[in-house]
Every structure is written in structure tokens, then in C-alpha cells.
Amino acid sequence: MVGCISSGAVWAMADYINSIFERYLHAKKIFKNKEVLRHSYTPKELPHRKEQIEELAHILVPVLRGETPSNVFVYGKTGTGKTVTIKFVTEELKRISDKYNVPVEVIYINCEIVDTQYRVLANIVNHFKNESGVEVPLVGWPTDEVYAKLKDVIDAEERFVIIVLDEIDKLIKKSGDDILYSLTRINTELKRAKVSIIGISNDLKFKEYLDARVLSSLSEEEVVFPPYDATQLKDILLQRAENAFNEGVLDDAVVPLCAALAAREHGDARRALDLLRVAGEIAEREGAGKVTERHVWLAQEKIEQDTMEEVIKTLPLHSKVLLYSIVLLDENGELPANTGDVYSVYTTLCEYIDLDSLTQRRVSDLINELDMLGIINAKVVSKGRYGRTKEIRLNVTPHKVKKIFGQDDQLRPLLTVNLSRQRRLI
Numbered sequence: 001m002v003g004c005i006s007s008g009a010v011w012a013m014a015d016y017i018n019s020i021f022e023r024y025l026h027a028k029k030i031f032k033n034k035e036v037l038r039h040s041y042t043p044k045e046l047p048h049r050k051e052q053i054e055e056l057a058h059i060l061v062p063v064l065r066g067e068t069p070s071n072v073f074v075y076g077k078t079g080t081g082k083t084v085t086i087k088f089v090t091e092e093l094k095r096i097s098d099k100y101n102v103p104v105e106v107i108y109i110n111c112e113i114v115d116t117q118y119r120v121l122a123n124i125v126n127h128f129k130n131e132s133g134v135e136v137p138l139v140g141w142p143t144d145e146v147y148a149k150l151k152d153v154i155d156a157e158e159r160f161v162i163i164v165l166d167e168i169d170k171l172i173k174k175s176g177d178d179i180l181y182s183l184t185r186i187n188t189e190l191k192r193a194k195v196s197i198i199g200i201s202n203d204l205k206f207k208e209y210l211d212a213r214v215l216s217s218l219s220e221e222e223v224v225f226p227p228y229d230a231t232q233l234k235d236i237l238l239q240r241a242e243n244a245f246n247e248g249v250l251d252d253a254v255v256p257l258c259a260a261l262a263a264r265e266h267g268d269a270r271r272a273l274d275l276l277r278v279a280g281e282i283a284e285r286e287g288a289g290k291v292t293e294r295h296v297w298l299a300q301e302k303i304e305q306d307t308m309e310e311v312i313k314t315l316p317l318h319s320k321v322l323l324y325s326i327v328l329l330d331e332n333g334e335l336p337a338n339t340g341d342v343y344s345v346y347t348t349l350c351e352y353i354d355l356d357s358l359t360q361r362r363v364s365d366l367i368n369e370l371d372m373l374g375i376i377n378a379k380v381v382s383k384g385r386y387g388r389t390k391e392i393r394l395n396v397t398p399h400k401v402k403k404i405f406g407q408d409d410q411l412r413p414l415l416t417v418n419l420s421r422q423r424r425l426i
């Protein structure tokens, strides 16, 4: 009979679930306030950023004497505290300028989210919408008109407007530097207000994308955020951990290990905080009373897996099909394979989903890209007088790739391909 479960089994299940709940309820609470470990939380103190805070304060302080601050270009790798420091300094500036009745407006825009010139301009106009009564729609107006409106609303009063363009490299790479050209010159067209720009970039090479004139006006001043070393990361974590965890739940070795692992990843404070948070979550789920080094290692593995999943999800279509060819070869016990073997499966798969295949040369480049991303391993080996060839291996589990592609409408059909049958058909 369908759906008939013995009453004994039902009891066993209920006991099991009960034991999970009980264990959870009686486990010592790990977190006091997990929010403190989130990226969005702004701590009251920023250890090891005194120098950058002072530099920025010196650049912005003329505002209090009624002078326009220079434009600033801020750069450093991800997780070096650029966003949190700029927010901290501009909030302080706002507080002091309010106290002394100096009219200052700070507009913060994250260009990874607001990622077109039109939307950046519209955001600036809309910042003043309560005052001006003007609201630009998300699409539809000619850009020139938005820019004209922007000048009007900014210039409505005598004031200083500081525009922070965070992750500016993303915007410029996508849609060019016209917007910076206009914004860095806007003061010549304003009568009452004065504008300063703070541009923040994770990528130093991004300077190459800028017109020389734009670069020189944007980087009137430059502030560099160097990576943190393990000792500095330890201080940052200890300060956050104090409010995030209950007393006595962190083993002494936990914070130093998170700091050391994140220091290896170009001194990224975000990674360090993630490791600490995830280690705590794993300990909590286990019902453990303490977070130990073992939980940090498990957290490291989980974060790496999650990152890899994200990388695979965002690959271009052909790279995904290529990756699936290698997955199939793996399942057929045919790895390591060379470029030719992989190419032949790749073309078969392209045909299967009605996709025009790329040339072998182009696919060879894509193989190198997958190798650089760590998804596969492509080692060049010498075959004596037969020249050199690549030995291609898979670095992720076929199961993981299948799980990801199963959620992708265009790739899902590939999951039903049986390589041996498909080869016989051709």
C-alpha cells in the first residue's frame, strides 16, 4: 500500500527530529549578535586605517572653511576597507559640517549595482527629489536632459556636493568614461554649488581605461589602501568578535587561523570575517559548545566551494559546454584527455543543443581560461618526438557541475546525453 509507514518508523522519525530541536535548544549559544560579522555592518573603529582616514580627512576638511575639496581617487584590492573607511569619513564630515552649519551633501553610489551612466546621473538627480520635486525615471529620458536636470538641482543652493562613486572601474569598463569627463568639469558650469568626486576602484589597472585628462582631474589626490597582513587582520577580527560571539565560545586559535588564511588571500578582511562567521555557523549547527580550528577549516572548504559554484554559474555559454565535455569524459573514465579529445566531445554537445561550435583554436584558449580559474587542470606535457600536448583533468566533482547546469534552461538538455550512444550516432 502506498504511503503506509509503520508506526514504529513514525516514532523513530519524531524522536530524531526532536533530538535535533533539543540539541539546538540546549547547545550553548555561539553568537551574541551575528549581524556584527556581516559586510554591511559599519564598526565604530577601524583598526589599521588611521593613515588613510587622516589623509581623506585632510583632503575633505577645506569644505569646513568654504573651499572645494580636491577630487580623490581611492584604490586597493577587495576587502582592504575602502568602502567602510569612506563611509566612516564622509559620515563624520557630514556630522561636523551640520554642527557648523556648512551645507554639505554626500551622495554614495555603488556602480556595481547602479551600472550605467544614465542610472548614475538619475541617482544623483533623485537624491534631491524631496527638495526639487524632480524624479527621473529609471529609463526613458535622453541622457543630455538628465545631465541638464542634474546641474539644475545641484545648483539650486550654495552647497558642497561630494559624490562617491564606489566600484567605479565596473562602470567605466562597461560604459566608458564620458560621465567622469562631465562630472569632473561640472564646477565650471555651476554658479552656486561645488562638486567633488571620490572615485573608488578595486582595480588599479583601470587607470588605463581613462582618458589622460579625466585621469588627471579625478586623481588630483590619490589614497592607496594596501592589503592587511595577518596581524592586522587578527586585530580587526578580535574587535568584531567581541560583540559578535558569546564569551568563551571561541577557541584561542580560531581568530589567528582565520586571519592567517585570509592573509594568504591578498589580505582580504571580507574573507577573514566570512571565515569567522561561517566557522561559527558550522559549530552552531553541530550543536558544539565551542568554535574550534576544525570549524575554521570546514568554513574555508565551504567558502571555496561556494565561490567555485559562483564562478561556474557566470561562465560564458561556450565555456560551460566545454566544461560539460570534460565532465562527460571524466564519467567515461577518459581523463586525462588532450585538447583534440575534448574538442571532439564539445562539438558533439554543441550540435546536440543547436549551438554553432567555436574553432579548436578558440576552444584551446577557453581551456586555458578554465585552467586559470582552477575549474580544470591543463598541464602541458612533452610527448617526445610527438611534440607537446595538454593533459586535461577536472578539478570539481561532476555532481557539482550537473547540479548547477540542472538549474540552467539552456544547458539542462545536456544532462541527458549519453556519450557512448551519442558517439555511435555520428
Ligand SMILES: Nc1ncnc2c1ncn2[C@@H]1O[C@H](COP(=O)(O)OP(=O)(O)O)[C@@H](O)[C@H]1O
Pocket: 038, 039, 040, 041, 042, 043, 045, 046, 047, 048, 049, 076, 077, 078, 079, 080, 081, 082, 083, 084, 085, 236, 269, 270, 273
Ligand atoms: N580596518 C577595519 N576595521 C574593521 N573592519 C574592517 C576594516 N577593514 C575592513 N573591514 C571590514 O571588512 C569588510 C570589507 O571591507 P570593505 O570596506 O567592504 O572593503 P573594500 O571596499 O576595500 O572591498 C567589511 O565588512 C568591513 O567592515
Ligand SMILES: [Mg+2]
Pocket: 082, 083, 084, 166
Ligand atoms: Mg568596496
